[in-house]
Amino acid sequence: MRTDDRLGVWCGWVLVGMAALTPLFAWLGPLGFQLLAVVGLLCLPALKIGRREAPLAVVLTAAVVWAAFSMFWSIHKPGELEDSVALKLLLQLPLYWAAWAAARRADPRLRRLALQVFAWGLAAYGAILLVEAFTGAAIYRGLRDAIGDPIRADLGRKNVAQGSFVLALLWPVAAAGGLRAGAPAWLALPMTAGTVLLAHNFLSDAPVLAVGLAVAVGGLVWVWPRSGPKALALGAAGLVLVMPLLILAMHLLGLGRRLPDSWEQRVGYWTYAMQRIAEHPFRGWGLDSSRAFSPHIVLHPHNGALQVWLELGLLGATAAALAYAFAFRRMARDQRSLVASATAGSAAVYLFFGVVSFGVWQEWWLALAALTAVIATLGDAEEAATAKPIDAAGHYE
Secondary structure, three states: OOOOOHHHHHHHHHHHHHHHHHHHHHHHOHHHHHHHHHHHHHOHHHOOOOOOOHHHHHHHHHHHHHHHHHHHOOOOOOOOHHHOHHHHHHHHHHHHHHHHHHHHHOOHHHHHHHHHHHHHHHHHHHHHHHHHHHHOOHHHHHHHHHOOOOOOHHHHHHHHHHHHHHHHHHHHHHHHHHHHOOOOHHHHHHHHHHHHHHHHHOOOHHHHHHHHHHHHHHHHHHHOOOHHHHHHHHHHHHHHHHHHHHHHHHHHHOOOOOOOHHHHHHHHHHHHHHHHHHHOOOOOOOOOHHHHHOOOOOOOOOOHHHHHHHHHHHHHHHHHHHHHHHHHHOOOOOOOOHHHHHHHHHHHHHHHHHHHOOOOOOHHHHHHHHHHHHHHHHHHHHHHHHOOOEOOOOOEO
């Protein structure tokens, strides 16, 4: 073990600890992912913004500043300081960035260990989900009974199903990074099987679709390592910017009719959000204002792009589009890269889930974006260090 780089060793051990906790948070409660802010705090001395990351740092900083400034006209005011989304964003940006920087600074041996822990841990979690899928979340409910906090069967299934979203997001980068660190390739099987079967049995469509999306996008970047990420960057940015027009077209074509109840409710949120966006298209209604539109919108519109348009207007949507563009553009390579392909798959899943499920400002959801970047960066560093090409069949050459 190296001892000449104490900060690298420290960052490495902190990330190993985060890797060990990740499956537990995914299974028992994703709110625990907010611990990534503590990881950033512990690794704050590693915070660094390189020239390659500078454009993304500028865009994210501008977006957070604009979001905080919009509180002056927001129609939703937090009752307590701890409820202030603006304050949380101002703290999360440097802390999550520090966690990302820690992944670049981590000691090589501990970096490899962290990747192996992520891979084996999430594979074990996938195996647990397989059992939960066929037993109606019996393990989770039994654990709640054992600690004196019983839960109804339907709520238990709902809580466990939320974890399938986490695994659907993390499995590509965890499997690819683990493979580069020496973990077996078959660990991807329990990850994907657990995600798909549990989500299917518990009637969650999005994680099932997400696994296929990750494979498709990862394959695109594998075949076209240089042009694929650039095309995805344009597509992601364009999707954010034209989302209001897409919802308008859906409404005019009547595509939101005769849908399952959950999707019909979403379409209702989206339609109402479009009406409010039209009233303040440039500055929006202010940060977290979605909460003020109940009962027409409950908490948020379940569409991240629309939520940004609704709350932060054109300026906020432009910043979000640029952030996605820079993120995907960073994955372009001159040669095929397993980690870059997997990262593109995870990024596409994050964008997809944001469009159909979660609120933009949920702390655990933002933390998962940062955690995905952390795992991808660990894997990218390991791939660069080993420099062992992988052929089209996925084997080391």
